[in-house]
Amino acid sequence: MALQESLAKFKQQQEKCQSTLTSIASSRPAQPHRTAHASTSSLASARAPAPAVKFSNDTERLQHINSIRKSPVGAQIKRVIDLLLETRQAFTPEQINETCYVDVNANKAVFDSLRNNLKVSYDGRRFSYKSKHDLKDKNQLLVLVRKFPEGIAVIDLKDAYPTVMEDLQALKAAGQVWLLSNFDSQEDIAYPNDPRVLIKVDDDLKHLFRGIELPRDMIDIEKDLQKNGMKPVTNTAKRRAMAQVHGIGSKSKPKKKQREISKRTKLTNAHLPELFKNLNVPDN
Template identity: 65%
Template structure:
């Protein structure tokens, strides 16, 4: 209420000052034509004007006046920014004192804030409403674990002030994965998948003979009831009808040779690279 009284007083002072200035201007105009009949000594005296007193808080009161005359959306933005930065709950009176938006006097702003998706009103105070209600790093991790297919970082940015730092900390501790593409996505890291494979199982896998001919692969798939995605026999028959030459075995063998200069992508299977082509290391 004190702020409203100051603003009203300021507006009255402005009206009074404007009226005073208008009176001064009109008096100068009326004195102008008869100046020749006034003695020179008197005419040279400065015209006494009434002192114009402005409030010492003119700048602030002008700002308040401009804010309250601004559109509803502009005033709402100021309130939401206040709630977002402070993360505190404010009554309409406290909001008025903090950012000069008088929600009690402007019903449109009050009703719009009550229905805004980023504001929570408990019947007395307004507070910021984040996309996800998490307050610290542990709650953030629990939330991400609920989204095995990933959650957008943009949906987490407004959770609390240092949420981005906590995301980086969780990534550094390997609790989550952060993948950057067109949109940053946070994925939970299932530590149950981080297991040690026994050497016997590795040896069993490496000693398993896998057919190199796709015809044999397709036959094995059919034996266990799986339908192959390709039909090599049909494809080769079509190639023969079209006269497409088949690749020679020698060319295939040469293509499969690995030199020491070859970039190895299966380093976890060292036995595949025991017989490197020594000629490949020569320039």
């Protein structure tokens, strides 16, 4: 309210100054001059209207500040949180007011909402951004992902620090983590790619895996892959057509001798014991 009154008074003063200048210019008497040229220029200047007085360039900034402070509390809080997120610095209420024009001290609702916001940390003097996971670099990111063998949502990692997404892609490229999409929420999930991590598989997933019967023909497998948006590495139809053109019959591959499993063999699918029930496992 005080800012609006100041603007109104400022405009009245500017209009009053303009009116005064105009009246002075119109009432100024013509003065004799030594030369005709000087008299002519003086008369022209007396008849010309006085230039309009422009408002100060600061008026637009003041109007912008006033619109921010009159905006809803939620909009002001978002403005402050965006500032804290982008800079990752701690600000006093006075510094916030100078930087993004949100007067935290003068608006109790904004102050209380910021102090109790889950994304904001307040130490009694300064406000700073608070991410869900306190991470500083790629090593800490990898340690955190490995603590969640069943996956951690990428959306919970995005605001940890500015380059977290680049580090996550680097860990994926190095083969240290997996990034898979959740079909329900269409969000990426980060999984640790560590063979030492024991992953618990739900019984429903086990039953689903056991109930899937793969097609016997490779062409049908390639069609199923294409239906699910995946590009098969092989092209069996093309290969068979080329074989017929050159008169080459398809040869069935000889069956490999099933390798026996001993107690020293490392079982990577130990959570599916039914895969090994028909195998000959020696006692020694």
